[in-house]
Amino acid sequence: MSPPIAVFLTEEGTVHALDDTCTHQDASLAAGWVEDCRVECPLHESTFSLTTGEVDQPPAKRGVRAHQVTVRDGEVLVELSTAAPKLPPGVEVA
Amino acid sequence: MSLAEEGHLLIIGAGLAGYHTARQVRAQGHAGPITILGAEAHPAYDRPALSKAFLCGTTDLCDLYLDDPSDPLDARWVRSDAVTALSTEPLGVQTASGTFYLGDAVVIATGAEARRLGGHAIRSVEDAAALRAAPLAGARVAVIGGGFLALETAATCTTRGAGSVTVIAGEDLPGLRRLGRPVARALHSLHEQHGVRFTGAARALGVTRAPGDPQADQVVTLSDGRGIPADVVISAIGASPATEWLSRSALALDPGTQAVLADDTGFTGIPGVWTAGDCALWSAQRTGLRPVGHWQETVDQAQALAAALLGGSPSPMQEPYLWSDQHHVTIQAAGMLALADEVQVLAGSIEGNDLLVSYLRGGTEIGILGMNRLREVVRWRKSRRIRPAVLAA
Numbered sequence: 001m002s003p004p005i006a007v008f009l010t011e012e013g014t015v016h017a018l019d020d021t022c023t024h025q026d027a028s029l030a031a032g033w034v035e036d037c038r039v040e041c042p043l044h045e046s047t048f049s050l051t052t053g054e055v056d057q058p059p060a061k062r063g064v065r066a067h068q069v070t071v072r073d074g075e076v077l078v079e080l081s082t083a084a085p086k087l088p089p090g091v092e093v094a
Numbered sequence: 095m096s097l098a099e100e101g102h103l104l105i106i107g108a109g110l111a112g113y114h115t116a117r118q119v120r121a122q123g124h125a126g127p128i129t130i131l132g133a134e135a136h137p138a139y140d141r142p143a144l145s146k147a148f149l150c151g152t153t154d155l156c157d158l159y160l161d162d163p164s165d166p167l168d169a170r171w172v173r174s175d176a177v178t179a180l181s182t183e184p185l186g187v188q189t190a191s192g193t194f195y196l197g198d199a200v201v202i203a204t205g206a207e208a209r210r211l212g213g214h215a216i217r218s219v220e221d222a223a224a225l226r227a228a229p230l231a232g233a234r235v236a237v238i239g240g241g242f243l244a245l246e247t248a249a250t251c252t253t254r255g256a257g258s259v260t261v262i263a264g265e266d267l268p269g270l271r272r273l274g275r276p277v278a279r280a281l282h283s284l285h286e287q288h289g290v291r292f293t294g295a296a297r298a299l300g301v302t303r304a305p306g307d308p309q310a311d312q313v314v315t316l317s318d319g320r321g322i323p324a325d326v327v328i329s330a331i332g333a334s335p336a337t338e339w340l341s342r343s344a345l346a347l348d349p350g351t352q353a354v355l356a357d358d359t360g361f362t363g364i365p366g367v368w369t370a371g372d373c374a375l376w377s378a379q380r381t382g383l384r385p386v387g388h389w390q391e392t393v394d395q396a397q398a399l400a401a402a403l404l405g406g407s408p409s410p411m412q413e414p415y416l417w418s419d420q421h422h423v424t425i426q427a428a429g430m431l432a433l434a435d436e437v438q439v440l441a442g443s444i445e446g447n448d449l450l451v452s453y454l455r456g457g458t459e460i461g462i463l464g465m466n467r468l469r470e471v472v473r474w475r476k477s478r479r480i481r482p483a484v485l486a487a
């Protein structure tokens with residue numbers, strides 16, 4: 001089972017896919033703010049790299065998984081990461 | 095007078111303000127030693143979950159630690175030793191264990207203590223653990239207070255299977271004075287949908303037990319003469335700055351709240367002494383421009399204080415921001431809500447738990463509040479963002 005995945009389109013036109021759930025609490029990164037190839041969580045201050053999923057500052061301590069994306073003929077193909085998802089405490093994959 | 099590169103920074107209070115001050119000072123390049131003195135026995139932890147996930151039982155204390163064990167802060171933490179006095183000559187502090195710590199700069203970050211009317215309160219992890227261990231299933235719960243902490247706690251008690259939850263908010267609708275009628279009606283509706291009851295404008299006077307019978311219910315007595323019987327009583331009536339230990343010091347305390355007074359960089363006016371977080375009252379908070387007692391305010395203050403302490407370029411404060419979680423609805427507010435003279439509903443409905451409200455002063459928008467409106471609130475905050483470069487120009 002995989003947790004929800006968010007797909008991002010940047011102003012520069014690149015497409016990225018990350019696990020949608022912030023690692024701090026149960027917030028959807030798809031509702032966050034995209035800038036400089038990072039997404040800022042809509043609740044607190046942590047931002048995640050759209051390419052690697054790595055986190056820059058608290059309150060989140062761990063990054064999210066980044067998934068491989070290919071755009072072919074306008075279709076977005078996402079290849080799921082094989083790493084274990086890093087969900088916030090108390091949240092499980094439904 | 096800024097802190098020298100090799101200077102010793104002494105931080106009093108191992109909470110959110112203490113941790114973020116140390117983190118910012120390091121991030122902004124300070125090389126000298128940092129010591130953080132805390133009264134609690136635990137590593138520094140984050141409080142917001144205490145009324146939410148921790149109280150529900152879905153997270154534990156180790157999930158709430160502020161410092162990251164895999165990338166720890168370069169600082170010395172001293173636990174279980176409360177600071178009892180500040181000395182300005184020489185600059186340093188005295189602790190309960192009898193140790194005197196010298197510092198080249200002192201940051202006072204002792205936070206606040208819950209005001210208690212009776213029953214449970216929630217400020218520390220011990221408070222929250224006591225309530226978590228209380229038999230809430232089927233119980234009659236009375237929550238005293240009408241702020242977000244009271245409402246979150248009421249919501250969590252319903253999740254925990256309380257038989258009934260009664261909130262004594264002291265106003266006709268919860269949040270009416272601070273947030274305006276549409277939001278207060280929406281909060282009232284949200285909680286009623288989950289079976290929470292409100293007692294209206296009457297205020298709680300005290301908590302008593304039936305005399306001579308220790309097993310008897312507690313009763314919350316109200317200003318209109320009513321008594322609310324309850325098995326579990328929770329007070330969430332605000333917090334007072336933890337500054338008792340400073341009452342005989344040279345520092346200026348606010349006559350009303352006893353908070354440590356400071357300018358808008360956290361400087362107290364006494365050389366080398368600074369303050370941030372819930373124990374502090376910066377100038378903009380004293381004049382009502384900025385709120386007191388919120389997470390983001392504390393984090394932003396720590397950043398601004400660190401910049402000023404190290405003599406770097408000033409770090410601007412962003413629009414105030416706060417959030418709350420109640421019955422799985424995320425409530426976020428940004429801007430100077432307290433200054434508003436008009437409230438406009440932009441979208442959503444009272445019953446739909448999706449209200450988006452604009453706060454205006456003299457016809458100009460100065461704030462926003464959303465219920466499950468994460469995108470709209472983040473966009474508003476970003477559109478009002480102050481960048482350091484703009485300030486320097």
Ligand SMILES: Cc1cc2nc3c(=O)[nH]c(=O)nc-3n(C[C@H](O)[C@H](O)[C@H](O)COP(=O)(O)OP(=O)(O)OC[C@H]3O[C@@H](n4cnc5c(N)ncnc54)[C@H](O)[C@@H]3O)c2cc1C
Pocket residue numbers: 106107108109110111112131132133134140141142143144145175176177178203204205206216217218243336339370371372373387388389390392415416417418419
């Ligand atoms: C239950 C709860 C839920 C919250 N939820 C939210 C929320 O959803 N959204 C939001 O915006 N804000 C929320 N807040 C507010 C936010 O957590 C506070 O603004 C923040 O904790 C303030 O940080 P602080 O470091 O100033 O104080 P604290 O976190 O209280 O830390 C102060 C520390 O100093 C220590 N100390 C006190 N006196 C001494 C002494 N003499 N010597 C040594 N150490 C001492 C204390 O033991 C404590 O560890 C919540 C607060 C609580 C209590």
Ligand code: FES
Pocket residue numbers: 022023024025026027041042043044045046058059060
């Ligand atoms: S929920 Fe994402 S940073 Fe807190």
